[in-house]
Amino acid sequence: xxxxxxxxxxxxxxxxxxxxxxxxxxxxxxxxxxxxxxxxxxxxxxxxxxxxxxxxxxxxxxxxxxxxxxxxxxxxxxxxxxxxxxxxxxxxxxxxxxxxxxxxxxxxxxxxxxx
Amino acid sequence: xxxxxxxxxxxxxxxxxxxxxxxxxxxxxxxxxxxxxxxxxxxxxxxxxxxxxxxxxxxxxxxxxxxxxxxxxxxxxxxxxxxxxxxxxxxxxxxxxxxxxxxxxxxxxxxx
Numbered sequence: 001x002x003x004x005x006x007x008x009x010x011x012x013x014x015x016x017x018x019x020x021x022x023x024x025x026x027x028x029x030x031x032x033x034x035x036x037x038x039x040x041x042x043x044x045x046x047x048x049x050x051x052x053x054x055x056x057x058x059x060x061x062x063x064x065x066x067x068x069x070x071x072x073x074x075x076x077x078x079x080x081x082x083x084x085x086x087x088x089x090x091x092x093x094x095x096x097x098x099x100x101x102x103x104x105x106x107x108x109x110x111x112x113x114x115x
Numbered sequence: 116x117x118x119x120x121x122x123x124x125x126x127x128x129x130x131x132x133x134x135x136x137x138x139x140x141x142x143x144x145x146x147x148x149x150x151x152x153x154x155x156x157x158x159x160x161x162x163x164x165x166x167x168x169x170x171x172x173x174x175x176x177x178x179x180x181x182x183x184x185x186x187x188x189x190x191x192x193x194x195x196x197x198x199x200x201x202x203x204x205x206x207x208x209x210x211x212x213x214x215x216x217x218x219x220x221x222x223x224x225x226x227x
Contacts, residue, residue: 094213
């Protein structure tokens, strides 16, 4: 009965490879997010989709491309992986029916290690 | 300077102690969130509040909108409370769509 799920949980890959992380939520939420947590545990927004539309795109290299095939899914594709991409990536979702109230539900995270 | 500042960054306590973690922010917000991240890595939302005080079990969260400050209190702390506690804010304004801006986190260790 996982509310927000991510796959894979761990991802180890070589520099230069292309990889994808998948996220699914079964909460019926209209908004999904990708956050990056660095080695110091600091979290930062990367992208957000509302009803399949990209609405937030922070300063992220264009090697990162999110895709939302439907409201329940938000995937993250990363091209030409670099050492600095090593981090934990969290997907989250919320219902932003009112812009002023939105509890967010987080996925378990994907730990990406680039060698 | 980060828009959301937490203190302390590290906190060590003995079981049973009363714990306070503070969060200050410098922007207009629609809500403030307290999150918990256990060593296993998952993030759980503890509280979301925009005014006053909320209580859940041994956890209490308060917010002072005028002073742009929030506190998370843990009463009768227990080793299982050991985790990273993260303060985050939803920035006010229709274009933010609920995105969170995070503090640096407070690493809490409770010894038996």
